[in-house]
Amino acid sequence: MRIPLSSPDITADDIEAVVSVLRTPRLSIGPKMEEFERSIADLAGVPHGIAVSSGTAGLHLCLRALGVGEGDEVILPSFTFIAAGNAVLYERARPVFVDIERCTLNIDPEQLERSITPKTRAIIVVHTFGHPADLDPIMGIARKHGLPVIEDACEAIGARYQGRPAGGIGDFGVFGFYPNKPITTGEGGMVVTRNPQMAHTIRALRNQGRRESDGWLDHRLLGYNYRLSELNCALGLEQAKRIDEILDRREALAIQYSEELQAIPEVTTPPLKIKDGRICWFVYVIRLNNRDTTLRKLTEQGIGCARYFAPLHLQPLFAPYANPRDDLKITEQVAGQTLALPFFNALTREQIHEVCGALRAAVRLKT
Ligand SMILES: Cc1ncc(COP(=O)(O)O)c(C=O)c1O
DSSP: OOBOSOOOOOOHHHHHHHHHHHTSSOOSSSHHHHHHHHHHHHHHTSSEEEEESOHHHHHHHHHHHHTOOTTOEEEEESSSOHHHHHHHHHTTOEEEEEOBOTTTOSBOHHHHHHTOOTTEEEEEEEOGGGOOOOHHHHHHHHHHTTOOEEEEOTTOTTOEETTEETTSSSSEEEEEOOTTSSSOOSSOEEEEESOHHHHHHHHHHHBTTOOTTSOTTOOOSOOOBOOOOHHHHHHHHHHHTTHHHHHHHHHHHHHHHHHHHTTOTTOBOOOOOOTTOBOOOSOEEEEOTTHHHHHHHHHHTTBOOBOOOOOGGGSGGGGGGOOTTOOOHHHHHHHTTEEEEOOOTTOOHHHHHHHHHHHHHHHTOOO
């Protein structure tokens, strides 16, 4: 793609940080992991961070640590990435999909409450595209029903809700560091929590079931190798130092897009501000009616763009979990309209101008 959809921002310092790990004998479970865990836990305003091999692994371990299992129900939005749905299926639990709010594209708290049954064991809230979900009512509902909340903050590092960091408000927060994320470790994720017992359990689960006091060949739990190497952690640590600069840069890009797109009435732009909060601009997603034609036209011109997201309840994988009670109208409607435009730190004003010009021509084409 001439203008890619996303592109990691790797500096000379990032490279040096990774190379310097290679000059040591500690390539896994070492000082960089501890430092990276501390830095992300601090960012989320909670005491515990557990580095894992991906955001998906982090979501999985939260459900496992909670003891979610066969026959249990887990509430989550359908308008999200596959990871949260898969984590529920890994534990043979049943995903219960809830619709989203049209403006923020985040889970609808009222429908969420209506979806709670005696079998509900957990709620996964996604901060979609880095826009914080409305956690006050959600936490109120969860507390009323005695349910734990997992914040899927994979797209929302550095976002803030009512002055508090996304990921640090629910019982668990999970961040993701895939290369399209504002901060990357190549592959990687982080679970954050205030609960010391849960932190302890998740630490063991990611390391083949070994408790911290156990020897290398002692395994108390059925665990996984979900560790994150020292190389990944060194990169993440270096990237995390620039989080404010990166988020400011991405916000400026989102503003530039929205200003240019005012001239195209067929396009709905995302909300730019949140009261008493901060959006983590992970992607810039617009809505428009002839999305598929536009997507094809932009791609033909070398402009990277994508449908974001395909609803989970419409995936063949989730067909067995279809629920006649489900009311996912907004999800289905919005998912046919969303288009992610090129969005990365090095994107220039000229490139935004070019994308918007190509978009203006494409949205008016009928086929
Ligand atoms: C909302 C959301 N949740 C979870 C994940 C999973 O993260 P990973 O790709 O690191 O497993 C992603 C990642 O892309 C995501 O966007």
